Each structure stands twice: as structure tokens, then as C-alpha cells.
Amino acid sequence: MQSPLDAAFDPEAFRILGRQVVDLLADRLSSSLRGEGKVRPATGPEAEYQHWKTLMESGTGAAFPFLEEFVARAIYLHHPRYVGHQVCPPAPTAALAGLVAELLNNGMAVYEMGPSATALERWIIEQTAHKIGFEKGAGFLTSGGTLAMLTALLGARARKLGSDSVRAGTEPRWAVITSEEAHYCAGRAVHVMGWGSDGLLRIPVDSRFRIRTDLLDQAHEDAVARGRTPVALVGSACTTSTGSYDDLHALADFCQRRGLWFHVDGAHGAAVAFCEELRPRIAGIERADSVILDFHKLLLTPALATAVLFRDPACSWAAFEQRAQYLWEASHRDEWFNVGRRSFECTKLSMSLKIAALWHAHGEELFAENLRRVHASAAVFATLIAQDPRFDLATDPQSNIVCFRLRTPDLSDARADSLHRSIRTEILEEGGFYLVQTELHARVWLRTALMNPFTKEADLRALLERVVQSATALQNKASA
Numbered sequence: 001m002q003s004p005l006d007a008a009f010d011p012e013a014f015r016i017l018g019r020q021v022v023d024l025l026a027d028r029l030s031s032s033l034r035g036e037g038k039v040r041p042a043t044g045p046e047a048e049y050q051h052w053k054t055l056m057e058s059g060t061g062a063a064f065p066f067l068e069e070f071v072a073r074a075i076y077l078h079h080p081r082y083v084g085h086q087v088c089p090p091a092p093t094a095a096l097a098g099l100v101a102e103l104l105n106n107g108m109a110v111y112e113m114g115p116s117a118t119a120l121e122r123w124i125i126e127q128t129a130h131k132i133g134f135e136k137g138a139g140f141l142t143s144g145g146t147l148a149m150l151t152a153l154l155g156a157r158a159r160k161l162g163s164d165s166v167r168a169g170t171e172p173r174w175a176v177i178t179s180e181e182a183h184y185c186a187g188r189a190v191h192v193m194g195w196g197s198d199g200l201l202r203i204p205v206d207s208r209f210r211i212r213t214d215l216l217d218q219a220h221e222d223a224v225a226r227g228r229t230p231v232a233l234v235g236s237a238c239t240t241s242t243g244s245y246d247d248l249h250a251l252a253d254f255c256q257r258r259g260l261w262f263h264v265d266g267a268h269g270a271a272v273a274f275c276e277e278l279r280p281r282i283a284g285i286e287r288a289d290s291v292i293l294d295f296h297k298l299l300l301t302p303a304l305a306t307a308v309l310f311r312d313p314a315c316s317w318a319a320f321e322q323r324a325q326y327l328w329e330a331s332h333r334d335e336w337f338n339v340g341r342r343s344f345e346c347t348k349l350s351m352s353l354k355i356a357a358l359w360h361a362h363g364e365e366l367f368a369e370n371l372r373r374v375h376a377s378a379a380v381f382a383t384l385i386a387q388d389p390r391f392d393l394a395t396d397p398q399s400n401i402v403c404f405r406l407r408t409p410d411l412s413d414a415r416a417d418s419l420h421r422s423i424r425t426e427i428l429e430e431g432g433f434y435l436v437q438t439e440l441h442a443r444v445w446l447r448t449a450l451m452n453p454f455t456k457e458a459d460l461r462a463l464l465e466r467v468v469q470s471a472t473a474l475q476n477k478a479s480a
Contacts (some may be wrong), residue, residue, distance in 0.1 A: 020064050028071055029198035032078035033454055039082050040075040048073070075434065083433040083448040083463065084266055086240070086401075090302040091366070098302050099358035107347040109340030117350035118337050124355050128293065129309050131273040132266075133286025138313035140339050141351050144304040145267035146185040148292035149234075151308050153189045154319035155290060156232040156261035170194065170275040175223050177201045178234040179211035181241055183265055186234050191342050198228060206396045209244040209440070211235070216254045226400065232261035237282050238269035239344055241399030241438040241447065242394055243378075245269060248284030256287075264288040267306065271298035274367040278375060281398060289315065295355050297451075298374065298400070299367050305351040308343075316342055373453035374400040381460045383449065390468060394445055403438060403445040406471055417444040423470045432465055 007013065043051070055069070056353045076082060077089040106114035108121070121141050129137025142148050153176065161170055172195045178186050190199045196235060201223055203211050233255050235246040248264060255262035264270065264285050270293040272278035273285075275442045285291060297302040310316040320342060331358055340346050358366065378397040385393045385404045394403035406423075409417040421444055426436050438447045446467065 001197060003252075003441055007419050015026075017063055018196065023191065024064075024068060024071060025095075026092075028076070029078055032076045033080070035459070036082050037076075037079075039079045039434040040428065040431050041073050042431050043073070065157045070268075078452065078454075079434075080449050081129050081433045081463070082452055083450055083455065084436050086297050086449045087303060088297055088300050088451050091300040091358055091362070093361045094301050094354040094358040097354045101350040101353045104350070106350050108350060109346040109348065111337035113135060113352055114348075117352050118339060120356040121352035122336060124352055124359070125307060125309065128273075128307050132270065132293075132309060134290055134291075134309060134311045136313055136334070137309050137311055138316045139307060139309040140316065140342050140354075141348075142306050142308055142343050142345060143348070143351075144306050145183065145292055146188060147267070147388050148267070148306045148308045149183070149185045149263075149265060150189040150192055151319050151343060152263050152290040152292060152310075153193065153232060153376045154187075155233075155310065155315055156263060157193060158318040159289075159315055160215060160231045160261055172199060173227055173291050175199045175201050175228040175230045175235060177203060177216070177219065177223075177230050177260070179203050179205050179236060179239070179246065181205050181209050181211075181239040181244065182234055182269070183240050184449050186265070198226075201228070205244075208398075209242045209298055211246045211251070213247055213250040213254065216251075220258055230258070230260055232263055235262065235264045235288070236269075237264050237266040238399045238401070239433075240268065241401075241440060242403055243269065243397055243449075244395065244397030245281050245398050248282065249285070250284075252284050252287035255289075261290070262288045264291045266291050267294040268401075269381065271295075271367070272371060272399075274299070274364055275371040276368070278371055278472075298371055299355075300358060300370055301354050305355055320344075336404070370453050374455075377450040377453075377455050377460070378402050380457050381448065384457075384460055385466060388464065391464065394440055398427055400450045401447065402450065403440060403447045405443070405445045406467065413443065419474060420444045420446060422474050423467055426470045426474065427466060433466060435463070 002010065064168040077087060082089070101117070106117055108114040108117055111118050124141070125139045129139065142151065157170065163175070168195070176186065176190050176199060179201065182202070187200050201219055203215050203219055206212050223230055233250040233251060235248055236244070237248060238245045246449065252262055252300055262296055266282065266285065270282055270285065270291055272281050289311055293307045293309065295305040295307065336430070338346070378400040381402045382397050385391045385402070390407060391404050392407055405420055408419065411419065420437065424435065424446060427433050434448050438445055
């Protein structure tokens with residue numbers, strides 16, 4: 001009889017289980033793409049915890065039924081009525097590459113632990129930098145936009161305040177400028193750097209939720225008068241709530257005039273660099289000092305996989321100037337292959353394999369086609385909303401994100417906001433759609449990120465009707 005350790009590493013058992021799991025996922029993929037069943041289960045947090053607690057405490061069991069249960073209770077991003085958060089339905093090739101990476105488990109702090117993944121990462125970074133417009137750009141991959149943002153701003157701090165800022169830290173008298181609609185991770189990065197809430201200068205946005213560039217100079221002067229000196233500016237390409245692109249050329253001009261580091265948060269929208277028709281939306285991004293781009297949003301790669309790009313290759317080393325002699329012998333910056341010296345992560349997943357396998361198997365046209373489809377879906381949805389007198393559209397979409405709400409002239413702002421929250425909750429509990437909500441100008445809006453290239457106009461029409469049905473039922477219940 002095999003010991004538990006021998007059984008866990010049995011190659012034949014792995015082969016059998018692998019075939020079962022792939023068949024399970026292929027069947028799920030097929031049914032999801034056909035729009036069958038629900039997008040998500042209706043179980044609440046406590047009930048879900050109790051379900052898994054009971055299962056985990058019932059004793060050991062076969063692996064396949066356990067995995068089958070997990071799949072049955074998951075959220076299905078490949079379902080065309082998933083229009084929720086900014087996470088893509090990953091392409092199967094990339095998912096299988098992820099399996100390869102996880103079984104081999106080649107960490108990437110130093111070249112000798114992950115030679116192939118390290119070489120592929122350099123190629124991906126060079127190609128992506130070229131797409132952005134960085135002629136000699138450099139950088140690395142990291143686990144998500146939040147880490148990427150922090151790394152880029154630490155690089156900005158080191159470059160603008162000098163190497164002593166890395167050695168001795170900095171006083172909380174510096175600041176970063178961004179818009180009111182910028183992703184919250186900009187604020188987190190400023191907190192981590194020790195500059196506090198006052199270290200993030202939020203600039204109002206215009207009617208299309210883009211940073212008001214006409215307010216930048218006055219905001220800079222006001223900050224200095226209060227004892228806060230801006231070091232960097234974060235532009236959004238695009239914003240999380242509405243998918244609006246800031247005027248990057250205007251922001252670059254301001255940064256050049258004021259001597260600031262220009263960082264572009266392109267976690268979601270910088271992916272349009274892979275589509276010639278959509279690329280004009282990021283005009284000016286090539287003038288940034290640093291850019292971040294998530295492959296797991298619009299480029300069909302499983303989470304997490306984010307590129308941190310620097311226009312000046314030397315700046316990619318600025319965030320972490322330190323020594324770890326047990327890992328690397330020298331600290332020469334031309335040691336591109338020891339990627340742990342430039343990022344937070346030491347034992348890093350070989351995330352480059354997921355991207356590279358997809359790129360190699362399907363080519364860049366796969367990325368471009370996906371971008372075209374989801375942006376076209378957003379345009380169609382916006383037209384449906386604009387032509388329907390029952391709804392308001394927050395703004396014409398620049399990306400694949402669309403925000404809308406019911407017209408409720410007979411309700412106060414507070415009651416209308418409560419109604420929209422309840423609509424979203426009811427739709428999620430039913431499970432037929434997955435959408436989210438956001439606040440714009442202190443009002444609640446329903447928000448959709450059209451991440452699935454297989455979402456059809458019929459799905460979008462059905463969503464609008466479902467919202468109306470829910471609103472009617474809720475209002476009738478309230479008045480009964």
C-alpha cells in the first residue's frame with residue numbers, strides 16, 4: 001500500500017486525475033460559452049463557509065469529486081452574462097500553461113531557479129514596452145496592479161529624491177498627484193511610502209470623468225504652500241469606475257514643466273496598445289516615465305500577471321537598491337536575469353509562461369480581436385441605454401466599461417441610490433447575471449465591465465429588462 005507521500009506524487013494517478021479535470025473544465029467551458037445555467041451561485045458568505053467547513057472536516061476523500069464540487073460552486077467568467085469585475089475569462093492555452101508553471105514551480109528571484117521563465121519575461125517586457133512606445137524600455141512582471149503601482153512610485157521616489165530616500169526613508173512632506181477617479185491603489189502606495197492621506201492630491205474630474213488638467217498648476221502651488229511638494233503624477237488609462245482615459249499628452253506637458261515623475265496607471269486600458277484601431281486612446285503614454293499593464297484584464301491571461309515598464313531602463317532598478325549576498329554576487333544593473341533585485345517578490349510564479357504560451361500559439365491578433373470585440377460590445381450597450389428613455393448613461397464609454405442607472409424622477413436621491421443597490425443585490429442572488437456598482441458624483445450607478453468577447457447584444461438587452469423587472473418588483477413590495 002502506498003504511503004500518503006508516495007500516493008500524492010504518483011505519476012499515473014496524476015495522469016488519470018489530469019484527464020478527468022481537463023474534461024470537467026472543457027465541459028464547463030462549453031456550457032458557459034453557450035450561456036447555460038447561472039453565472040454565480042447564490043450562497044452567502046456564512047453558508048458557503050459552513051459548506052466547505054463540513055466537507056473539509058468530514059475526512060479525506062478522492063481529489064476529483066472535491067475539485068468537481070469547487071467547479072460547481074464557482075463564478076463562471078466565460079458565461080456571456082458575466083459583466084462584473086475587470087477580470088478576463090482566460091484563454092484555455094494560458095490556463096494550461098499555468099498548470100505547467102505550477103507543477104514545475106520554478107521560482108524566479110535568481111536566474112538559476114527559473115531560466116526559461118526569466119528569458120521569456122524579458123522578451124515579453126521588451127515587446128510590450130515597444131508596443132507602449134518605449135524605444136529602450138525595461139521592467140518586469142509582478143503580481144497585480146497594486147504591487148506594480150507601489151513599485152513604480154517607489155522608483156519615482158528614489159529617482160526624484162535621491163538614493164538616500166531608499167536608505168533612510170523620507171519625511172511625510174512629499175505628495176503624489178492623481179484624479180478623484182484614480183484607482184485606490186495609488187492611495188495605498190502613498191500610505192506605504194509614509195506620506196499619509198495628505199500625501200495624495202486628488203484633482204477633480206470633468207463631465208467625462210477625466211482629470212481636469214486646467215487645475216493642475218494651482219493644485220501644485222497650493223500643495224507647496226501647505227508644505228507638501230509633489231514628486232509624481234499618476235494618470236489613468238483608464239479609470240476603474242468609468243473607463244475614462246486622461247489626456248496623457250497634457251499630463252506629460254505638466255510633468256515636464258514641473259519636473260515631476262509621470263506614471264500612467266494603464267492596468268486596464270493600456271492593453272489597447274495591442275490594437276491599432278484603439279491605440280489612439282493612449283496617445284502620449286510613450287512620454288511616461290513608468291507604465292503598468294495587466295495581462296489578466298484585457299489580454300486573456302489568468303490572474304495575476306502585470307507588467308511594470310520604465311522608459312529609462314536604469315530606472316527599473318531604482319525602487320530596491322539593496323544587497324542580498326546569498327542570492328546574487330554583484331549588484332551590477334546589467335544583471336537583468338536576477339529579477340528578484342527589481343521587484344517585491346522573491347519566489348515568484350513563472351507568470352511569463354502563461355503570457356508567452358498564448359502569444360506564441362495564437363499571435364498578437366488574438367489580443368487585438370479580443371480588444372475589438374469587448375470595446376464594440378460596450379459601444380452597443382451604450383447605444384441601447386442612450387436610446388431607452390428608462391435609463392441614464394453616465395458617459396459615452398471610451399473603453400469596455402459602461403455605467404448606467406434607471407431614471408427615477410419620483411424618488412429622492414437617497415431612495416434612488418438604495419433602489420439601485422437593492423437591484424444589484426437581487427440580480428446577484430438570482431445568479432443570472434453578474435454586475436457591480438460604483439459611485440459617481442456621490443450617486444450609485446450600476447456598472448458593467450464587458451470582459452467576455454462572447455457577450456451578445458441579446459444578453460445586454462436582457463440585462464436592461466432584468467433591471468427594470470427588479471426595480472418594479474422592489475418598488476411594488478415597498479408600497480404594499
